[in-house]
Amino acid sequence: MTDKPVPLTREGKAKLEIELERLRVRRREVAEMIHNALEQGTSQNDAEYDDAKLEQGRVEGRVMEVEDLLRRARIIDEDGAHHAGRVMIGSGVELDWDGAKRHYQIVGAPEADAAHGKISNESPVGAALLGKAVGDVIDINAPKGVIKVKVLKID
Known part of the structure; x- marks a missing residue:
């Protein structure tokens, strides 16, 4: 282990x-x-x-x-993550995902649950979001191909 x-x-x-x-x-x-x-x-x-x-x-x-x-x-320091200017583990992130607004919280892998808006920091989306700021546009490599998302809000 x-x-x-x-x-x-x-x-x-x-x-x-x-x-x-x-x-x-x-x-x-x-x-x-x-x-x-x-x-x-x-x-x-x-x-x-x-x-x-x-x-x-x-x-x-x-x-x-x-x-x-x-x-x-x-x-995770969730309070610090909610007040950070960049996405970090514990942050809530509102995204523009192909014209639709989606909200996720970045969490550690053991508690990831995409159906409930919790994505792993190790997932393709979670890893791509780490360190990004409001307004950043990110290309995410997903099984369906490259997806463009924009960070609208970090909470």
């Missing part, structure tokens, strides 16, 4: 902490399922045991991933 810092908003960090607690509860539930399947010892419980072991692997993998993200978390 890498030691690269993971930028997160306070809200994003709190969501990961809640997810981790839920995963720890789920971990205990899965352990109980495995224990019960082993106690039964019948061939019809083999499928239940196999399913529980697969779920255990999935849960353990996600626990390790979330713990690592939280270990490397660096809280």
Whole structure:
């Protein structure tokens, strides 16, 4: 695993902490399922045991991933980002995107959710916007081709 810092908003960090607690509860539930399947010892419980072991692997993998993200978390200075003259992680950005206004917040990769207006600083759009100021026009390489966007507002 890498030691690269993971930028997160306070809200994003709190969501990961809640997810981790839920995963720890789920971990205990899965352990109980495995224990019960082993106690039964019948061939019809083999499928239940196999399913529980697969779920255990999935849960353990996600626990390790979330713990690592939280270990490397660096809280974004959202107040500073909202008052900056240039786009930075934590900034809200209003764009003219082919004649349509769109608003995004630039966040770290773990909390990116384009459907809710949160794009990763590592995405093509997020990376292209970093450091830009109001009025800047940017060419963004996207799967559909080059897209021109203009920064209208940084909040």
